Amino acid sequence: MISDAISKHNLADPVTPMIQRIVNGEKQLFHELIRPVERPVFVMLFMLLRNESDAEDAAQETFIKVYRNLSAFRGESKFTTWVLSIARNEGLARIRKRSTHQEVSLEPSPDDQNQTISPATIVDWREIPSEALERKEVALCIQQAIMALPNIYRDVVQLRDIQELDVQETANILGVSPGSVKVRLHRARIMLQKELAPKLSKFAPAKRGLFGRHV
Amino acid sequence: MKIDCKHVWNYLSAYIDGEVDSALRAEIDRHLEHCEMCSAIMDSTRNVVVLMADDRVFEIPSGYSLRLHQRLSTLLDH
Numbered sequence: 001m002i003s004d005a006i007s008k009h010n011l012a013d014p015v016t017p018m019i020q021r022i023v024n025g026e027k028q029l030f031h032e033l034i035r036p037v038e039r040p041v042f043v044m045l046f047m048l049l050r051n052e053s054d055a056e057d058a059a060q061e062t063f064i065k066v067y068r069n070l071s072a073f074r075g076e077s078k079f080t081t082w083v084l085s086i087a088r089n090e091g092l093a094r095i096r097k098r099s100t101h102q103e104v105s106l107e108p109s110p111d112d113q114n115q116t117i118s119p120a121t122i123v124d125w126r127e128i129p130s131e132a133l134e135r136k137e138v139a140l141c142i143q144q145a146i147m148a149l150p151n152i153y154r155d156v157v158q159l160r161d162i163q164e165l166d167v168q169e170t171a172n173i174l175g176v177s178p179g180s181v182k183v184r185l186h187r188a189r190i191m192l193q194k195e196l197a198p199k200l201s202k203f204a205p206a207k208r209g210l211f212g213r214h215v
Numbered sequence: 216m217k218i219d220c221k222h223v224w225n226y227l228s229a230y231i232d233g234e235v236d237s238a239l240r241a242e243i244d245r246h247l248e249h250c251e252m253c254s255a256i257m258d259s260t261r262n263v264v265v266l267m268a269d270d271r272v273f274e275i276p277s278g279y280s281l282r283l284h285q286r287l288s289t290l291l292d293h
Contacts (some may be wrong), residue, residue, distance in 0.1 A: 027291045031284055038280055043273045052276050059279075060286050067290060119224060119256045126255050127262035133271040142263075142272050161267045186228035192267075193260040200262075 015079045023071045030067055037080055040163050041087045047147070047158050048091035058094055062087040081169045084159075088173060117187050120194045125201035132203050145195045153188035160185050218242050223253045231261050 015033060022029045041062055046055035065086050073082055132138045146157055159170040160181070171178045223246050229235050230243055247254040266272065 030291055031287065034287075038283060039270070039275055042275050042279060046273065056276060056279055056282070060283055063283060063287060064290060067287070118221075119227070119260065121252055121256065122259060123251045123255045126258035128266070130266065130269055133266065133269050139269075139271045139274075142266055146267065146272075157267065161264055162273065164268055182229070182234075189228050189231075189260055189264060190224070192263050193256065196263055197259050200259075 013075055013078045016075045019070060019073055019079070030070075033079075034063055034066070034083075037083045040080065040084060043162060044084055044087050044158065045091045047154060048088070049094060050147070054094065058090050059087070062090045065090065077172060078169065081165065081172060084163070084165075085173050117190045118194070119190050120197040122197050122201070125197060125204055128200050128204050135203070138200070138203050141199050142196065145192055145199075148195070149188055149191060153184055153191065156181055156184040157188045157192070161189075218246055220246075220250060220253050223247070223250075224256070227257060227260050230257070231264055 018029055018033055022033065038059075041059050042055055045058045045062070046052060049055050049058060062083070066083055069086070073079065077085075128138070133142075146154060146162075149157060155174055156170060159165045159173060160167070165173070167178045167181050170181045174181070176184075223243055226235055226239065226243060230240065235243065247257060
């Protein structure tokens with residue numbers, strides 16, 4: 001049973017052997033270990049702290065904590081999920097320390113299931129190509145819409161649609177049920193479509209054929 | 216079973232994530248074929264989901280990685 005559990009853990013995340021080597025003394029491998037999570041950690045902290053320099057400082061602290069606690073990583077979750085949980089705790093602790101009145105409350109707003117959220121009803125616009133993001137104004141427009149979401153919706157959008165974690169990983173980091181993740185994501189995506197459709201349609205190619213493409 | 220627009224909207228997110236069963240998916244697909252509005256809503260919602268995953272939406276400050284590894288070096292070299 002024990003060997004079964006260990007092999008499952010090793011299978012759970014391919015970086016587990018590298019972590020073992022770092023814990024056993026090959027410290028410099030830590031640089032390589034964290035490369036894939038540098039960006040996710042910064043994005044998470046930027047979305048919480050809303051400030052690049054605070055996010056960068058908190059990211060450095062996060063990775064120092066990751067290093068110091070590396071021997072505690074047991075492989076029960078993916079390494080990325082574990083690191084993002086540490087980053088989130090770091091970010092939330094910093095928000096608490098700021099303790100100014102203008103900061104957004106950490107208290108999650110309740111899921112109001114009764115409140116109907118409807119998408120923007122459009123027929124004349126469907127999509128803009130990803131290349132449009134080369135224009136700073138387009139990228140900023142999307143970023144601002146995401147940042148304007150209430151906390152509980154921004155959290156799930158970040159983990160599911162920006163960091164591209166699965167439902168269970170998202171639920172683990174946020175400490176909510178997978179069902180809540182799905183409900184919040186659904187509502188968040190509709191809020192974003194409603195907010196962005198009228199704006200992004202202005203960036204769509206000017207001319208369309210008579211028969212729109214159906215996917 | 217014939218489904219209406221609002222019913223389709225309830226499954227927008229699950230449909231995009233491939234989490235609706237095949238019978239419901241077929242119903243939704245039939246609805247989308249003749250409903251220009253719902254089909255535009257589905258496409259635009261999917262477009263928003265695709266765009267959000269793009270690294271250009273949230274850019275990392277230049278030098279972030281360099282500064283991070285420099286700070287870690289002082290820790291790892293001890």
